[in-house]
Amino acid sequence: MATRHWKVRPYVLTGGRTRTRQHLLVHTLISVPHYDSIFAATLLPEARSLYENARETTSLAELSAHCGISLGVTRVVIDDLATIDRVLIHPESYTSPFDRHLLERLRDGLRQLA
Amino acid sequence: MVRQQLTWRQRMARRLDPALAEPAAPAVKAPGVKTPAVNQAVPPPREHVDHISSQWAAICEQFALRILGTSYQMGNHVEAAEADEQDADRLEKLYRIDHANTRIRRQAENLQVLLGRKIEDAGRQVTPLLDVVRAATSAIEHFPRVQIGRMVDLAVVEFAADDVIRVLTELLDNATRFSPPTSSVIVSAYLTEQGSVLLRVEDGGVGVKPDQLPALNAMLAGTALPIPNGKPATHLGLVVVARLAHAQQLRVHLVNRHSGGTTATVLIPEQLLCELPVPVRAQTNGGSQRRQSAPPAVHRPSAFSYQSGAQENSARLALVNPTPALGRGDSGGRAAYGDSGGRAAYGDSGGHAAADDARRLPRRTPESLRRDHSRPSPAPAVTAVDDTTRQAWADDAADFAAGIDDAQQRARPRSEGSPE
Structure with missing residues (x-):
């Protein structure tokens, strides 16, 4: 991706969206199951650069940094690509073996102690 | 709106009349808040400026510059905040702030255009048409409704890019503003036989009144006075477009489609175009x-x-x-098209x-x-890289030594003091 003009604001890249349908964390792993160069050519520069760089399984944060696209935009674009099954979001990378509820209680307890 | 202009002008006049020595004080106060009023009232001053006094122009320009400066500043802060933000809700709020700020910047720029000033844009660069469209989209209110159609892969040269962005911004703004809120506005860019590029903005709105259309097109072509029917506020954006089109030799034209809706076209001449910047x-x-x-x-x-x-x-x-x-x-x-060759x-x-x-x-x-400049590629032994790594190592070593010194000095008084 060439240097994007600074007047192109990030909200335009996502149509103002910030929320994602799937849970995406910075360390969530992303990969492209079947790379399709014809499909890549139809994408906008940002989506395309993310799509191409996700051919190797990469974390979201790494993708964002490598493509020079802010995390908020990366998440939405990757989410869009995932809904049309162009990229794969690896589920095991964000399911924690610990009970989330328990962890939250633990955290709250620690806060009270502090 | 007319009343608002009058009050603004009266207020401004009263403020300026007694003593011109302190025009700076009101200008500094909350420029962001003042912006809408300033912008709506811009063209009448412009008109008068030509006739009455050049002071108006100077004052308005000062306003514009201050607003622009503040908006740049705010843009930097917002951008920094956006880059770090991981929470979707807060990011959305930041986007809204960014969006508002972008529009403030646009209005300040328009103010300068109407004053006949050449805008010193920050960070000029060769801008792909896609980015021209998206930059223009960034600065309008209903940006989600803009859809990007077919885009030829060319770029606009440095010195014209920002003006083309401004022209397109106003056209897109009109298109989105005067069409149903659910309809989309389609922008596309095509290469013509002459090597120029035709930008099309197509909306599904009610269209321009047929009796006004010739006058507006004449204004856009530069063959008629900027404000045809004495109601400057109605076609404010197009006045800006006309000015910029004249400056950059763009040809802007409005057409009512028979099927409904308006098509605005901008013809970007060949000399303002170039190949896309090299991907980095x-x-x-x-x-x-x-x-x-x-x-x-x-x-x-x-x-x-x-x-x-x-x-x-x-x-x-x-x-x-x-x-x-x-x-x-x-x-x-x-x-x-473009450079053939190997x-x-x-x-x-x-x-x-x-x-x-x-x-x-x-x-x-x-x-x-982590590091931008010193990226040692694995295979080739490039001396430049070696130098930088060596330098980095030397710096680290110096830091380490300094740290030891520091620690020793800090430890010494304690060990000396402990016997007491």
Whole structure:
């Protein structure tokens, strides 16, 4: 991706969206199951650069940094690509073996102690 | 709106009349809040400025510059906040702030245009038409309704890019404002036979009143006075467009379609166009570096600018990196024009694997995310890289030594003091 003009604001890249349908964390792993160069050519520069760089399984944060696209935009674009099954979001990378509820209680307890 | 203008002008006049010595004080106060009033009232001053006094122009320009400066400042802060934000809700709020700020900037720029001033845009660069469209979209209120159609892969040269953005901003703003809130506005860019580019903005609105259309088109063509019917506030955006079109020799035209809706076209002359800037994504790793890499020289076959870029970056590139070809070959319609020559051979997708390997290699080095300049590529022993790493090591060593000194000095008084 060439240097994007600074007047192109990030909200335009996502149509103002910030929320994602799937849970995406910075360390969530992303990969492209079947790379399709014809499909890549139809994408906008940002989506395309993310799509191409996700051919190797990469974390979201790494993708964002490598493509020079802010995390908020990366998440939405990757989410869009995932809904049309162009990229794969690896589920095991964000399911924690610990009970989330328990962890939250633990955290709250620690806060009270502090 | 008329009443508002009057009050604004009266207020301004009263403020300025007694003593012109302190016009700065009111200007500094909350420029962001004042913006709408200033903007709505802009053209009447412009009109009068020509006739009455040049002081108005100077004052308005000061306003515009201050607003612009503040907006740049705010833009930096917001951008920094956006980059770090991980929470979707807060990011959305930041986006809204950013959006409002972008519109403030646009209005301040328009104010300057109407004053007949040349705007000193920050960060000029060769801008792909896609980015021109998206930059223009950024600065309008109903940006989600703008859809990007077919886009020819060309760029607008440095010195004209921001003006084209401003022209398109106003056209898009009109298109989205005067069409149903659920309809979308489609922008597309086509290459003409003459080598110019035609930008089309198509909306599904009610259309311009047929009796006004000739006058507006005459104004846009520069053959009629800027404000045809004495109601300046109605076609404010188009006045800006007319000015800029005249300055950059763009041809802007409005047409009512028979099927309903308006089509605005902008013809960008050939001399304002150039090839896309060379992609630098091969070696970029982060935003900061992305900023540093300068856009290629204006209006030159990009093969040359690519080579000059390669010379600069030779320390971190693994020999010839065919990434520009990658960008070229994939995006279908671009093979039709531009500099022919050896690079067409890269066009097929066969170059992908090699391109990717070359692209991937630097990324895997451990420093790639941390350091911008000293990225030692694994295989080649380039002296420049060695120097930088050596320098980095020396710096680290110096820091380490300084740290030890520091610690010793801190430890000494304690050990001396302990016997007491």
